[in-house]
Amino acid sequence: MSVRMQGAGEIRVPSAAEGSGPSGGRRLGIRSKLFVASIVLIGVSLAASEIYLTRALEAQLLESIRDELLVRARLVAERASGIASASDDVRAFDRLADHLGATARGRVTLVRRDGTVVGDSGVAAEELARLDNHAARPEIARALAAREGSGTRLSSTVRERLMYVAVPITDQGNIVGAARIAVPLDRIDLLIGELRMTLAAAALVALVVAAVLSWFAAQLVSRNVRQLTAAARGMAVGNLSLRTRIPGHDEVAALGHALDQLAGNLSRTLEELRAERDLLDGILASMAEGVLVVGPDGRIVLMNTALKAMLLVSGDPAGKNVLHVIRNANLSETLGRAREGAPAEMELELGGLMPRRLLMRARALEDAPGSVLAVLVDLTELRRLESVRRDFVANASHELRSPLTSIRAAAETLESAHDDPDGAKRFIDLIVRNAERLQNLVDDMLELSRIESREVQLELEALELDAVAERVVAHHLPRAEMKRIALGCASGMPAVRADRRALEHVLGNLIDNALKYCAEGATVRVGAARENGRVRISVADDGPGIAPPHLERIFERFYRVDPGRSRELGGTGLGLAIVKHLVEAMGGTVAVESRVGAGSTFYFTLLAGA
Structure with a gap:
């Protein structure tokens, strides 16, 4: 069946016969238990009532018959008293017993003082002598003792269940015998049997009616209990929004209210625990x-x-x-x-x-x-930066030491070259070149530091790559012509989104790097093409190329393929590092492709301008 709960939808409640116990067998629900208990109580009550009523009625009927028989017995004793004083003839007593038995509508027995039966309406006169002495009969014994006696038993003579009442027979105040009257109780047994049948039929009808009423009563009582059970089961599986909504003020309603309060408290506690858990998870995840x-x-x-x-x-x-x-x-x-x-x-x-x-x-x-x-704590990057810092300090110290040593040596030599103007001029030129080299090195170091610390504010805008490349190429063209290197750029290159100064700096460093290492008659060319929604810009040359072991480290600070030649050409070892940082700051990537003897191509990607 289903029970509809307000605000909780409809939930299924197993009937009293549903479900199984721990052993897997069927079990009785509270409705069935109430019904069975009611039927048992009603059945026991009806059985007790039937036993009590039949016994009480039988006792009442027997008392009524005893009283009636007592009256008859007194009349019989009075009649027998006259004959006892007049004659001792047994036959006279037997005839009197027969006559009185017919009149009293019962079995009349006359007994002498010594217990001898002298008359019995139920026994022929010839058979009287064979009868047992009745002095020991309870009712006769009481009558011979001047009291009235009665009893109910199976007669050994006529083999019937009889009620006996005996009274004393007196003659002039003396007890001379006893008169007893007996009637069969078959009518009483028949009445009791009929009464029992009637009571059984009435009890059956009452039991059916009581069973129906008990069923409905059990339904009413168990409905709230089943509703509580359904709500408790729903709460047990985590649905704490369920409420019993049991009306009334009885114990079941009080239990329902307590269960609702418990569910509300649990719901609030769980919400607090979930909030704390989510907060902790959020903290740990972040x-x-x-x-x-x-x-x-x-x-x-x-x-x-x-x-x-x-x-x-x-x-x-x-x-x-x-x-x-x-x-x-x-x-x-x-x-x-x-x-x-x-x-x-x-x-x-x-x-x-x-x-x-x-x-x-x-x-x-x-x-x-x-x-x-x-x-x-991940120290990988920190340790890497410490290593980079140590390498940077060592490399910077080395790079600064070389020109400073040259300047110091030239200055010391210049002090003693007073009489050699040509030698003095050579040393002055050496000092100037190394000073310029120091200046370039310091400038590149400061530029790289500003880029890494994000002090350089880049303003990305749509730029015509043709115009920017032509301007950078024009700036380096005199130097290229001095070395007889063919320097040029493609036309019709796509627009890019970049910072103008940074783009000029990147192209200038790559062209300057190519011009340094290319021999006379080489070619250096700037080109660009669209690639997957971006623009791939390249600076290619047909110079000596770069060996594969150097390609992975070519963009590191102070890394040189040929350190001696690089210093001779005035390189600081920071140009390609600056290129890498500027390109990445503009949202691009930089790489190099090269083969020894076949030239090198440095390229980087930028966002398309349109």
């Missing part, structure tokens, strides 16, 4: 640091998104042994120290596809004995 919780058994309890990304872990690692996920020999020792209550800190160096260096700080969780909370 943290750049990795968070790891390890249980007492060394298995992972929690790992946040950042740590999964650091370790390249897919899926949920909860339940796995931490040493299987983070493979480091010192990890177990560090976690052990943390479990002992001492703050533990160490750097983990992890290999694999993406080598990492992680700083881990671990502490024991106070509310979870044996568990450890660890926070891991």
Whole structure:
């Protein structure tokens, strides 16, 4: 059946006969239990009533018959008293018994003082002598003792169930015998049987009526209970919006109200827990640091998104042994120290596809004995930057030392060249060239620093690439002509979206780099083409080319393919690093393709201008 609850839709309620107990058998619902209990109580009540009524009626009928028989027995005793005083003839007594038995409509028995039967309306005179002495009969004994006696038993003479009433027979105040009258109780048994049949029929009708009424009463009583059960089952599976809405003020209604209040409290508590959980999940997910919780058994309890990304872990690692996920020999020792209550800190160096260096700080969780909370910070980039800084300082020091050494040596030599004007001029030229080299190096270092610190504000706009390239080419054309290098650019190149100054700087550095290393008669050409919604700009030359081992590092600071020749040509080793940073700042990428003896092509991509 279904019970409709306000605000909770319709939910199915199993009937009383549905469901099974723990052993899988059928079980009675409360409705059936109430019905069965009512039927049993009604049946017991009807049976008790039937037993009581039949016994009470039988007792009342027997009492009425005894009273009536007592009256008859007194009359019989009075008549027998006259004959007893006049004659001792047994036959006279028997005739009197027969006559009185017919008159009294019962079996009349006359007994002498000694218990001898001298007359019996139910026995022939010839058979009287064979009868047992009746002095021991209870009713006769009471009558001979001057009291009235009665009893009900099966007669040994006529083999019937009889009621006996005996009274004393007196003669001039003396007890001379007893008169007894007996009637069969078959009529009483028949009446009692009929009464029992009537009561049984009435009880059956009453039982049917009571069963119907009990069924409806059980329905009414169990409906609210079944509604409570349905609501409780719904709440048990998590639907805490259900409410019983039981009307009334009885115990069932009070239970329903308590259940509604419990559901409301649980719902509010769960909402608070969900909010706290979501807040914690949000905090853990937004943290750049990795968070790891390890249980007492060394298995992972929690790992946040950042740590999964650091370790390249897919899926949920909860339940796995931490040493299987983070493979480091010192990890177990560090976690052990943390479990002992001492703050533990160490750097983990992890290999694999993406080598990492992680700083881990671990502490024991106070509310979870044996568990450890660890926070891991990715130091990979920091260590890389430290290495870059060290390399930069070393390279910059080396680059600065060479021209400074040359300037110092030239200056010291110049001091002693008073009589050699030509030598003095050569040393002055050397000082000027190295000073210019220092100036260029400092300028490039400052430019690279501004770009990396984002102090250079780029303004991206749609630019005609033809005009920008022609202007840069024109600026470098005299130098190209001096080296007899053919320098030019393609026409009809697509527009790009870039910062004008940065684009000129990138093209200028790439052309300058090509002119430095190309020999006389070489060709340097600027070109561009659309590619996947972007513009690919290239500076190609047919110079000496670059060996493959150098291609991956060509854009690093101070990296030179031929350090000696580069310094001789006045290069600072920062030009291509500046190109890379400027292109990336404009949203592009830069790369190089080269073969030794076949020239090089430096290219970069920018957004299309239209």
